[in-house]
Amino acid sequence: MADYETPELSSDDGLVDVPALVPDTMVGKGPYISKPEFQEGMNFPSDIEQDEDGNWSLIPNWKEEALNKLDDLRGRYRSLQVYLDICVKCGACTDKCHYYIGTSDPKNMPVARQDLLRKVYRRYFTFAGKYFPKLVGAVDLTEEVVDDWYNYYHQCSQCRRCSVFCPYGIDTAEVSMAAREILNHIGRGQKYCTEIMGKVYKIGNNLGLPQAALADTLEGLEEDIEDETGVPVKLPLDQHGADILLITPSADFFAEPHVDGLMGYAKVFHELGLSWTLSSYASEGANFGMFIGSYENMRKISMRIRKAAQDLGVKRIVFGECGHAWRVAYSFLNTLAGPFDFLDQRYPVPQHVLEITWPALRDGKLNIDKSRNDDMTLTFHDSCNVARGSRMGEEEGGQFDVPRNVIKAVCNNYVDMPADTTKDATFCCGGGGGILTDDLMDIRVKGAQPRMQALKHVTDNHGVTHMAAICAICKSQFTKVIPYYGFTMDQIVSVHQLVSSALILTGQVDEDEDGE
Amino acid sequence: MALEINGTTYEQDEEGYLVDLGSWNADVATALAAEEDVELTDEHWDIINFLREYYEEYQIAPAVRVLTKAVGKRLGKEKGNSKYLYSLFPYGPGKQACKYAGLPKPTGCV
Numbered sequence: 220m221a222d223y224e225t226p227e228l229s230s231d232d233g234l235v236d237v238p239a240l241v242p243d244t245m246v247g248k249g250p251y252i253s254k255p256e257f258q259e260g261m262n263f264p265s266d267i268e269q270d271e272d273g274n275w276s277l278i279p280n281w282k283e284e285a286l287n288k289l290d291d292l293r294g295r296y297r298s299l300q301v302y303l304d305i306c307v308k309c310g311a312c313t314d315k316c317h318y319y320i321g322t323s324d325p326k327n328m329p330v331a332r333q334d335l336l337r338k339v340y341r342r343y344f345t346f347a348g349k350y351f352p353k354l355v356g357a358v359d360l361t362e363e364v365v366d367d368w369y370n371y372y373h374q375c376s377q378c379r380r381c382s383v384f385c386p387y388g389i390d391t392a393e394v395s396m397a398a399r400e401i402l403n404h405i406g407r408g409q410k411y412c413t414e415i416m417g418k419v420y421k422i423g424n425n426l427g428l429p430q431a432a433l434a435d436t437l438e439g440l441e442e443d444i445e446d447e448t449g450v451p452v453k454l455p456l457d458q459h460g461a462d463i464l465l466i467t468p469s470a471d472f473f474a475e476p477h478v479d480g481l482m483g484y485a486k487v488f489h490e491l492g493l494s495w496t497l498s499s500y501a502s503e504g505a506n507f508g509m510f511i512g513s514y515e516n517m518r519k520i521s522m523r524i525r526k527a528a529q530d531l532g533v534k535r536i537v538f539g540e541c542g543h544a545w546r547v548a549y550s551f552l553n554t555l556a557g558p559f560d561f562l563d564q565r566y567p568v569p570q571h572v573l574e575i576t577w578p579a580l581r582d583g584k585l586n587i588d589k590s591r592n593d594d595m596t597l598t599f600h601d602s603c604n605v606a607r608g609s610r611m612g613e614e615e616g617g618q619f620d621v622p623r624n625v626i627k628a629v630c631n632n633y634v635d636m637p638a639d640t641t642k643d644a645t646f647c648c649g650g651g652g653g654i655l656t657d658d659l660m661d662i663r664v665k666g667a668q669p670r671m672q673a674l675k676h677v678t679d680n681h682g683v684t685h686m687a688a689i690c691a692i693c694k695s696q697f698t699k700v701i702p703y704y705g706f707t708m709d710q711i712v713s714v715h716q717l718v719s720s721a722l723i724l725t726g727q728v729d730e731d732e733d734g735e
Numbered sequence: 736m737a738l739e740i741n742g743t744t745y746e747q748d749e750e751g752y753l754v755d756l757g758s759w760n761a762d763v764a765t766a767l768a769a770e771e772d773v774e775l776t777d778e779h780w781d782i783i784n785f786l787r788e789y790y791e792e793y794q795i796a797p798a799v800r801v802l803t804k805a806v807g808k809r810l811g812k813e814k815g816n817s818k819y820l821y822s823l824f825p826y827g828p829g830k831q832a833c834k835y836a837g838l839p840k841p842t843g844c845v
Binding site: 424691 | 749750793794795797798799800801804817821827829830839841842843844845
């Protein structure tokens, strides 16, 4: 592990005390800048140059373009215009951000981070700011301001916890997205996101996993399930005429514990007799277009799902465990890539895999032996984009209850973390919104502190051994950062991994009973 | 960023990954590991060689499970797990081992 200053945890009440301000602790250059080749792939301006020290310039007419883009965005999104105007600086959001709590940097207070953009908006687009800038805290747009934007808007994971506490309902994520979209258009895109989206366009997923490698990986998983259970469970790829198209984050093919979740979906589909397939063309649930505030790119990625569904002739689209994939799917897919009138309207369009698994468990359609998870005491981390950006199931609050119901249906031991850290008050894992990159490791470690404190509380006081999640980013972020806090990476599990362990397939012969 | 070995320059990206995959050789792997204070043993080389073979066939690094399974088959079941791989490559087998093997870094939510 590389050295980062890791905050100390206590297990008293699971909550972190609000830190005293320490200005400029997180001042810096921000993440790696998107090179011209990646910018071109996104249809963003790419006429930037690198000097001898490796620093990138902005595009030649950057100031004019930045203001044009801000004007364009406030015209496109009425919400953004409102958020720029209505903040009264009440301070309710100041101590709600995991990055502020973890870093003590006042610019990570949501109101202050938003104001980095707002103060420029005021200078150029409001009467008071144009004529009396000092009176209203309006400032000129300079390269220093752009540097601050780039640095601090990449210390926001767009998790929207602050918005829950804002009396006006100002959505900080939208302000962050707008700021990043302006940066995209002046030559300051973020390498992590643009490189990845380029791979989606070329290959079909964030990883750059080509069809042959995906097929080989899935075949290997089929072997593993059959070795373990004696049942030939299939993970079909590009199967024309299947009923369900499963869209899942490509991390499910690649990383741990994600892949255990994928095997869980496959076992549930198998046991319920559902006909399903993955698509190599749309082998990605994640949609990084949202992170960088680019409607055009978010739409382009979503259209791949529509095309795959049509090409394969499926009747339903189901999403796997991926937080912001589900936000984009649940909240935007129908308007981004719809109408989905060619799908079977008797099912939700789109549907979450948990909306299949929970009713099946509830109605006793799956043979479950909960004792198989008795070596664990679980807690559940609500992923921000699911908790605050979507819903699940038929009841209000289903996005909180459905995953918990599933865990409780397959595990005997379950404990919730403190109420101020769960459900709609959940803390981000610290890696969402385009922050899950090694060049932002410092902020990732610090931003995880509130969640780690809550986990420490239930670990020390209630014997919790494992934390389950339903988002690829949360799973990757936690496995990477929890060792800094004294936990081990295998304490993070997928929800469908728990289902998989407890589920006894029809005809299952366990490895040990088989005499192996 | 660049690596200088016996008069030859090897270009690296911001994170130290080799830019031209074709220019890789064993000395490059040793030098990349040395930058992170890792001395490559036979155990490291088993993994690096497998990664390169897999990449040759599939143009991508293997998934963690594919890797652990292959290691288990080749080197014995007790080594076919992530714990063993992390003991060799503490920054993560996917990323650190790929770097030494001259492969691009796996990207995405991993």
